[in-house]
Amino acid sequence: MAFVEVNSLFKSYDDSGFQGKYVLNDINFKVEENEFFCVIGHSGCGKSTLLNLLAGFIKPDKGEIYVNGKLVKKPSSQQGVVFQDHALFPWYNVIENVAFGPKIAGKKDAYDIALRLIKMVGLEGYEKKFPNSLSGGMAQRVGIARALASNPELLLMDEPLGALDAMTREKMRMEILKIWKQTKKTVVFITHSIAEAVYLADRVIVLKDGKIFLNQKIEMERPRQIHSDQFLKYTKMLEKVLFDSEKLIVE
Ligand SMILES: Nc1ncnc2c1ncn2[C@@H]1O[C@H](COP(=O)(O)OP(=O)(O)OP(=O)(O)O)[C@@H](O)[C@H]1O
Numbered sequence: 001m002a003f004v005e006v007n008s009l010f011k012s013y014d015d016s017g018f019q020g021k022y023v024l025n026d027i028n029f030k031v032e033e034n035e036f037f038c039v040i041g042h043s044g045c046g047k048s049t050l051l052n053l054l055a056g057f058i059k060p061d062k063g064e065i066y067v068n069g070k071l072v073k074k075p076s077s078q079q080g081v082v083f084q085d086h087a088l089f090p091w092y093n094v095i096e097n098v099a100f101g102p103k104i105a106g107k108k109d110a111y112d113i114a115l116r117l118i119k120m121v122g123l124e125g126y127e128k129k130f131p132n133s134l135s136g137g138m139a140q141r142v143g144i145a146r147a148l149a150s151n152p153e154l155l156l157m158d159e160p161l162g163a164l165d166a167m168t169r170e171k172m173r174m175e176i177l178k179i180w181k182q183t184k185k186t187v188v189f190i191t192h193s194i195a196e197a198v199y200l201a202d203r204v205i206v207l208k209d210g211k212i213f214l215n216q217k218i219e220m221e222r223p224r225q226i227h228s229d230q231f232l233k234y235t236k237m238l239e240k241v242l243f244d245s246e247k248l249i250v251e
Pocket residue numbers: 013023041042043044045046047048049050
């Protein structure tokens with residue numbers, strides 16, 4: 001069994017639930033352990049819905065999701081989530097935000113865990129700062145540290161770089177890859193950006209009209225050279241599927 005298995009998943013927000021109203025319509029895919037898995041699609045195609053289902057925040061109409069062999073039924077510390085708007089507690093400083101999960105779990109070393117992760121995301125010295133005094137990139141680093149603090153098996157990232165300016169975004173991409181390599185987590189990462197998906201992913205799926213239109217392995221050495229022929233080959237392939245209505249390729 002793969003680390004994550006999504007089997008015949010259907011989700012509608014309409015009680016009548018007939019086909020055609022499904023935001024996700026018979027979605028099937030697998031994510032291997034330690035894989036960096038990207039989901040890409042136009043606005044409204046169901047990316048966040050898929051992530052919320054993986055996180056156990058909402059339930060499917062039909063189908064199942066297994067994470068490490070366990071059926072996802074509700075949110076759990078095994079699924080860490082990073083949100084686009086970082087969703088930090090504004091009344092807590094950085095260390096309290098990061099230590100929150102381990103403290104709730106009764107970990108005696110919650111602050112040690114938090115300190116280690118704050119250092120890992122490059123925010124040493126900022127432990128006592130409050131979210132409103134941090135830049136977008138810094139707040140997102142705290143969001144990542146907080147998600148990692150519960151030592152989840154699966155890290156779910158919903159457009160974590162979407163609100164950042166282009167330069168910070170580029171820097172954060174590299175940071176995320178570094179953190180991924182260091183922690184050896186399995187990552188499901190949602191993005192609007194084709195280049196981001198090709199830069200980051202071991203595998204990309206393209207969601208469109210409630211279906212997976214492409215499930216593609218990205219076979220390139222890291223760090224990836226964004227001007228290389230191979231990189232352009234993949235970006236063109238994804239562009240074609242995203243903007244061309246005919247393709248339906250599932251490996
Ligand atoms: N709670 C909800 N109730 C009703 N409809 C919803 C709800 N959440 C999402 N939808 C609808 O489901 C569809 C998919 O939304 P979703 O947020 O999953 O898309 P998305 O691909 O993440 O979009 P974006 O990239 O803009 O964030 C949209 O048509 C949206 O309006």
